[in-house]
Amino acid sequence: MNYVSTRGGAAPTTFRDALLRGMAPDGGLYMPARWPTLSAGDLRAAAARPYVDLAADILGLFAGESLPPAAVRAAADRLTGTFHHAAITPLVQLEPNLWVLELFHGPTAAFKDLAMQMMAVMTDAALEGTGQRLLLLTATSGDTGAAAVRAFAGAESVDLAVLHPLDRVSPVQRRQMTTVDAPNVLNLAVRGDFDDCQRLVKAILADETLREGRRVSSVNSINWGRLAGQVPYYVAAASALGAPHVTPRFVVPTGNFGDAFAGWVARAMGVPLTLIAAVNRNDALARALNHGRYERTAANPTASVSMDVQAPSNFERLLFEATGRDADATRGFFETFARDGAVDLAPDLLAALRADAAAVSIDEDRTRAEIAHAWKAYGRVICPHTAVALAAARDMAREGGPVVALSTAHPAKFPESVAPVLGFEPPVPPALAAITGGKERLTVIDADLDQALDAVKALAGASP
Numbered sequence: 001m002n003y004v005s006t007r008g009g010a011a012p013t014t015f016r017d018a019l020l021r022g023m024a025p026d027g028g029l030y031m032p033a034r035w036p037t038l039s040a041g042d043l044r045a046a047a048a049r050p051y052v053d054l055a056a057d058i059l060g061l062f063a064g065e066s067l068p069p070a071a072v073r074a075a076a077d078r079l080t081g082t083f084h085h086a087a088i089t090p091l092v093q094l095e096p097n098l099w100v101l102e103l104f105h106g107p108t109a110a111f112k113d114l115a116m117q118m119m120a121v122m123t124d125a126a127l128e129g130t131g132q133r134l135l136l137l138t139a140t141s142g143d144t145g146a147a148a149v150r151a152f153a154g155a156e157s158v159d160l161a162v163l164h165p166l167d168r169v170s171p172v173q174r175r176q177m178t179t180v181d182a183p184n185v186l187n188l189a190v191r192g193d194f195d196d197c198q199r200l201v202k203a204i205l206a207d208e209t210l211r212e213g214r215r216v217s218s219v220n221s222i223n224w225g226r227l228a229g230q231v232p233y234y235v236a237a238a239s240a241l242g243a244p245h246v247t248p249r250f251v252v253p254t255g256n257f258g259d260a261f262a263g264w265v266a267r268a269m270g271v272p273l274t275l276i277a278a279v280n281r282n283d284a285l286a287r288a289l290n291h292g293r294y295e296r297t298a299a300n301p302t303a304s305v306s307m308d309v310q311a312p313s314n315f316e317r318l319l320f321e322a323t324g325r326d327a328d329a330t331r332g333f334f335e336t337f338a339r340d341g342a343v344d345l346a347p348d349l350l351a352a353l354r355a356d357a358a359a360v361s362i363d364e365d366r367t368r369a370e371i372a373h374a375w376k377a378y379g380r381v382i383c384p385h386t387a388v389a390l391a392a393a394r395d396m397a398r399e400g401g402p403v404v405a406l407s408t409a410h411p412a413k414f415p416e417s418v419a420p421v422l423g424f425e426p427p428v429p430p431a432l433a434a435i436t437g438g439k440e441r442l443t444v445i446d447a448d449l450d451q452a453l454d455a456v457k458a459l460a461g462a463s464p
């Protein structure tokens with residue numbers, strides 16, 4: 001299986017290389033050259049298979065021969081040891097047409113653990129025997145960084161730099177990143193928003209001098225390895241609901257559009273499903289799909305803090321597909337966006353995008369109301385991100401047919417948003433019990449490339 005860049009200026013490469021590069025050298029994102037397929041029989045069988053078996057098979061389809069099959073299997077098996085639920089991603093029915101897919105039973109209590117734990121094992125395998133060190137860069141609005149620190153702290157051949165927006169992640173998320181005492185981890189708190197952090201990470205990835213003597217990659221969802229690890233739960237959930245004979249609608253709380261794009265991939269592989277991206281009031285994606293103009297504006301702080309994103313990286317993958325994989329058009333679009341901060345979508349392109357995904361924006365009042373409703377109606381304490389998805393999903397469930405809201409984080413990561421609505425603190429799961437104490441380690445920087453590069457070079461230079 002080869003991987004091509006959405007911008008067409010990089011040589012096709014393997015899964016292993018895409019994993020160890022993060023982004024293509026031409027500034028594009030890697031995509032499989034063709035979509036592997038799941039047959040109707042595969043989908044029927046999937047409903048009865050353990051999650052880790054399904055995950056191993058799907059990862060194997062994407063990894064091809066570039067990683068040893070035993071490493072792919074070990075990556076999937078990692079979930080058994082690190083998740084606190086036997087089903088890994090349990091599907092829970094709330095109403096006749098409404099389900100939640102619980103994705104927060106991992107070691108940092110957010111859906112990022114599903115792919116990140118597997119990436120740590122695959123990254124080890126990809127580096128084995130090379131004698132190379134890998135510098136991993138991560139922009140986070142809270143959860144990716146926590147999952148990455150958990151997965152890579154202490155890793156022998158890896159350095160990890162995590163950039164989060166100063167004071168714009170929850171205190172629990174911040175402590176998950178900053179209280180881990182590992183010499184290979186650097187936390188940078190950036191005076192800015194998540195989009196600034198993501199811009200800095202992409203700029204650092206483009207700095208070729210850093211690559212002298214080491215590999216440099218990212219564990220954000222710009223890395224194909226992350227998306228590959230997020231596809232299995234769509235397959236598992238759709239199969240459990242009766243695919244291929246049933247077409248569930250998945251409502252995905254969305255920030256960087258990685259999770260939703262993993263659903264798009266499942267559909268490209270043959271899973272019948274419909275995608276609805278639910279965003280908070282940071283609605284660049286919803287404005288693009290609903291009004292035809294993709295425009296960057298400053299991110300507004302919300303209760304669903306991890307979705308405070310206004311330049312979702314994976315929109316590039318969606319656009320690449322909607323143009324019929326036209327790399328020149330994709331490059332032109334994102335160069336214009338980088339220069340002007342806005343691009344109007346031509347009517348045929350907009351129609352193609354709308355055929356792939358719909359988007360709704362849920363405001364802060366509805367988010368709070370949904371947290372209250374979930375407790376009153378179902379006895380469930382939900383996080384604000386889940387609330388954004390569930391608010392949209394409940395509307396859709398009234399129309400008939402199965403609707404699944406993705407529940408992406410445990411509410412105990414966001415007590416400051418949940419407790420004022422419910423009047424009590426969310427119960428703390430085992431995964432979060434250990435992070436209350438401990439000294440925090442973080443360096444505050446401006447949203448400035450030189451400052452970020454200096455800090456990252458110091459981390460990389462300090463390594464053996």
Ligand SMILES: Cc1ncc(COP(=O)(O)O)c(C=O)c1O
Pocket residue numbers: 110111142143144221253254255256257258259260306307385386408409
């Ligand atoms: C809890 C939670 N829900 C939803 C999202 C949005 O996911 P994505 O960025 O893949 O759209 C994030 C951040 O990634 C998150 O941390």
Ligand SMILES: N[C@@H](CCOP(=O)(O)O)C(=O)O
Pocket residue numbers: 139140141142143144145219220221222255256258259306307313
């Ligand atoms: N919401 C994310 C932002 C980064 O998203 P990613 O999926 O591209 O890693 C976070 O919590 O960090």
